[in-house]
Amino acid sequence: MSETPTETDWSAGAAYVDGQVMPIKAARIPITDWGYRRSDVTYDVVGVYFGAFFRLDDHVRRFRRSMDKLRMKPEESDEDIKRILTDLVRRTGLREAYVAMDCVRGKPAPHLPYHPAFGRAYLVCFAIPWVWLFSxxxxxxxxxxxxxxxxxxxxxxxxxxxxxxxxxxxxxxxxxxxxxxxxxxxxxxxxxxxxxxxxxxxxxxxxxxxxxxxxxxxxxxxxxxxxxxxxxxxxxxxxxxxxxxxxxxxxxxxxxxxxxxxxxxxxxxxxxxxxxxxxxxxxxxxxxxxxxxxxxxxxxxxxxxxxxx
Ligand SMILES: Cc1ncc(COP(=O)(O)O)c(C=O)c1O
The missing domain is CATH 3.20.10.10 (D-amino Acid Aminotransferase, subunit A, domain 2)
Structure with missing residues (x-):
């Protein structure tokens, strides 16, 4: 049985999934979405260290270029993305954080062709404690x-x-x-x-x-x-x-x-x-x-x- 996180349990991380903000433990995506089943995702990761993002604009710009190349257009603008990421970090209080932004393709609605052109793309973001690839x-x-x-x-x-x-x-x-x-x-x-x-x-x-x-x-x-x-x-x-x-x-x-x-x-x-x-x-x-x-x-x-x- 998994434990239900409390509303205020942000220390392990905070997530934004398609318009909703939640503690990281509560974050889910539908397992039939193409983001999961086809690796039909693009993402970016920006670091927060010493209480500040590093090259935030560069990361969001690259993320937007990647989404455009994959023909993904989530509802959020670049300014929205920066605001969401900042809000997530603020909620966790982390001065050193690994901050991810993913754009995930859903699956087409049943009445539409089973083709990625008909899958809606949505945003998943999270901030968790800093990760060192090598210690x-x-x-x-x-x-x-x-x-x-x-x-x-x-x-x-x-x-x-x-x-x-x-x-x-x-x-x-x-x-x-x-x-x-x-x-x-x-x-x-x-x-x-x-x-x-x-x-x-x-x-x-x-x-x-x-x-x-x-x-x-x-x-x-x-x-x-x-x-x-x-x-x-x-x-x-x-x-x-x-x-x-x-x-x-x-x-x-x-x-x-x-x-x-x-x-x-x-x-x-x-x-x-x-x-x-x-x-x-x-x-x-x-x-x-x-x-x-x-x-x-x-x-x-x-x-x-x-x-x-
Ligand atoms: C395959 C690959 N190459 C290079 C990098 C380094 O990119 P950046 O310096 O923008 O983090 C990453 C980062 O995760 C990566 O996954």
Whole structure:
């Protein structure tokens, strides 16, 4: 028997489902909706840290682009979405939160053709306590990764710039890594070039240049932040294909995501990078990223005392 949450039980998180606000435990979607049965969903995740959203406008803009590409048009405007997310965070009181916005396709009404064009899209949002993709300890000593045998699903089949739930390849790669004693995996495309990993973008640092793949990956907001940090710190940044051999020989490897920030890698398969700890450029980028976050870089502070709407 599941326990019924009380009206005021917001500490574990708050959710908005198609116009209704509720404690996270009470949030449900119909199991026959295509969002669930067909992974017919797009989503975005924005972080709240130090009591402020990070790059909120960028996340909502990307979310809208993704919805447009999937031909989803929920009732809420971008301003509504920002207001809903802020309201959810405020209700939880969390100063460090993982804040998701999903657009889910329903299923067509019985009298309509059984086709996605007739499924109504609706919004599901939630704010829960912050999630670290890798613990602070893993980040401090460097993540242990391997190159997966599983290739990334081709962009011609599933557009990776539309944040999506087609995680079959990423999940398979995570199990490959787990079975081989690693914490995560990097996936290559069909031509053998680096794409990304389960939940993050990846960079190779080669001869002092931070290199990121031009295609086959989400256009990560944290990746954009890494690019801006490189410009500020005078570190060359390049976008070009990274073949497997170059990745295996890279001086440093770095991962980036909302749920973790800038995360150095210290092992790639049997290779130990540097001294089995984050390399100097990775460490500098990680440190600067969090220092600037603390100072309010790209921040939208949450007014926790404002009344909830
Ligand atoms: C597959 C994938 N790539 C990259 C990222 C990183 O994107 P962002 O920095 O915008 O969080 C994510 C984030 O969840 C992701 O799921």
């Amino acid at each position: 602070k300890e893993q980040q401090a000593r460097g993540v242990h990764a391997m190159i997966a045998k599983t290739p990334r699903i081709p962009p011609e089949s599933v557009d990776p710039t539309v944040k999506n739930f087609h995680w079959g390849d990423l999940t398979r790669a995570l199990f490959e890594a787990h079975d081989a004693g690693f914490e995560t995996a990097l996936l290559l495309d069909q031509e053998g070039n680096l794409t990304e990993g389960p939940g993050y973008n990846a960079f190779a640092i080669i001869n002092g240049t931070v290199v990121s793949p031009p295609r086959g990956a989400l256009e990560g907001i944290t990746r954009l932040s890494v690019k801006e940090l490189c410009e500020e710190l005078g570190i060359p940044f390049e976008t070009r294909p990274i073949p497997r051999a170059e990745l295996e020989e890279a001086d440093e490897i770095l991962l980036s995501t909302t749920a973790g920030g800038v995360m150095p890698v210290s092992r790639l398969g049997s290779r130990i990078l540097g001294n089995d700890r984050p390399g100097p450029i990775s460490a500098k980028l990680r440190e600067t990223f969090w220092e600037k976050r603390r100072q309010g870089w790209h921040a939208t502070p949450v007014d926790y005392d404002a009344p909830t709407t």
